């Protein structure tokens with residue numbers, strides 16, 4: 001019994017000792033908690049602030065539209081992972097740990113180390129501006145509201161304003177007013193005074209010792225870039241006495257060449273300037289006869305029948321290589337419109353070859369072995385040193401010159417796009433001389449509210465351009481719809497027939513991903529209308545109201561069509577004989593059809609550049625316009641991320657169409673689908 005009692009007492013002591021130990025441990029923990037730093041918390045804060053500064057955390061958390069919330073976010077697991085990593089892994093030397101000696105032999109807590117302090121990373125704008133071309137940092141940011149009236153009132157005449165103060169002549173002002181242009185748009189008010197300075201020397205056709213500065217312009221679609229370069233070119237070239245090829249405008253497609261030619265012809269009426277095109281639409285010999293005067297004598301200065309050539313790069317290369325007396329040495333202007341697209345195309349290195357043809361070759365020392373060898377191999381009739389431009393004069397070795405200063409090409413390069421690239425490697429390839437950048441703001445720029453005043457506003461606009469957040473026309477309304485692949489034709493059909501789109505005077509441009517999709521959609525549309533008409537004839541269409549107009553003219557426009565056919569289709573569309581034009585991205589850039597009131601991207605665009613140019617076919621020159629993008633369910637995530645990256649998601653409204661709205665169409669759609677299937681299986 002005694003032994004049992006002793007054992008019980010011993011157990012009791014042990015329990016008491018254990019309780020005491022636990023109590024002490026708890027107290028020690030409390031003390032430690034108060035005195036020790038909180039590494040996890042600090043690291044979290046540190047990481048959070050870093051993420052905010054890098055734009056990761058800060059921007060993602062920005063409250064956006066209801067649509068925005070549907071974008072899937074990355075789970076925040078990473079942050080936690082990092083926070084529990086042992087601090088000792090960091091290579092930064094840490095101060096000696098402070099370990100408190102326990103009063104009793106209790107298990108030691110892990111020593112903690114103060115975390116190394118991370119320097120604050122530079123802000124986004126500083127990062128983007130670091131290493132940027134100085135000229136780009138000094139870009140002129142032009143608000144879209146900077147317009148100027150050119151209607152000549154008595155007051156204007158007295159004050160010498162009314163447009164002529166922008167550098168162009170009274171003759172040009174009158175011509176523009178005759179064409180219905182009463183005020184100049186922002187891109188024009190900024191560029192004209194720059195390209196047409198008052199000093200007569202700057203308007204000279206040749207400036208071999210002080211070549212004019214090059215210009216890069218980024219301005220929204222439909223903002224009037226064509227006139228911004230056409231007016232100065234016509235004004236400066238009008239002073240010429242002898243016809244030489246002095247302006248070259250390069251564009252990516254034939255359709256655009258024809259459009260720009262029309263603009264030049266309209267504004268240069270009565271100036272005696274000769275305008276030519278080279279697109280491959282006519283035979284090569286026909287084009288040669290249009291471009292060059294003398295085909296037989298080899299003239300070192302070339303021989304031109306035109307002052308201005310508007311062309312595509314492929315055909316330009318052909319003439320440069322094979323057309324005798326086709327010379328670019330007299331160029332005063334080289335315009336690259338839709339520059340980002342053209343710079344992305346190699347076309348036998350067209351840019352390098354063109355730039356080389358504008359620059360004078362280095363003077364050669366006579367009587368060197370090389371020179372003599374080449375002279376011996378030269379054709380028996382040497383080229384005649386006629387009509388050389390000032391910077392090429394040294395080619396005529398018989399003309400003595402005592403001027404040793406190097407002569408440069410007088411060619412001023414002008415680059416334009418709504419989505420201009422700022423890729424330094426591409427810009428460097430242009431060898432720009434003293435470039436000046438103009439950035440015309442659109443929708444986002446006008447609405448921007450910046451706390452830091454003008455400087456911050458400007459660097460914000462610059463940052464947007466550099467980071468390819470493109471400006472949109474202020475008058476554009478954008479929408480998107482998400483649907484299944486099966487529903488897409490139904491949604492499209494419903495959209496154009498419902499109040500959303502087609503009013504009697506509306507014109508709709510529909511973009512698909514390829515010529516084949518264009519063809520298929522037009523056929524399906526036709527079969528669907530047929531099915532509805534048949535059902536109507538059988539008086540079966542009860543639910544479809546009479547507004548479902550089946551007389552709408554829909555036409556496909558694709559590269560599969562002959563050039564003449566394409567031209568005729570575009571003319572009919574402009575004349576409103578065609579209501580819906582379905583096309584691939586062939587005419588998504590530059591084409592200007594003023595009455596296009598709606599653009600539908602039937603197949604969602606894969607990148608932001610494509611999106612900008614497609615939707616830019618409407619809402620041009622200050623008119624209203626709507627853009628609709630049909631997004632298949634599986635593409636929705638990509639589309640939203642693309643928009644979000646471009647800071648544009650909140651500007652695009654999501655539209656929801658309930659299935660019941662197009663349910664009456666479904667039986668007819670099924671009939672149309674089976675007809676389409678039968679047609680394709682036959683072919």
Ligand SMILES: Nc1ncnc2c1ncn2[C@@H]1O[C@H](COP(=O)(O)OP(=O)(O)OP(=O)(O)O)[C@@H](O)[C@H]1O
Pocket residue numbers: 180181182183184185188219220221222223224225226227417418589590591592594616620621
């Ligand atoms: N000052 C103006 N007043 C009225 N209309 C104008 C003016 N300037 C240009 N326009 C018209 O605006 C339309 C769009 O012009 P333009 O085609 O030059 O735009 P853009 O900036 O080149 O567009 P994109 O980037 O899509 O090629 C044209 O129909 C043109 O005639």
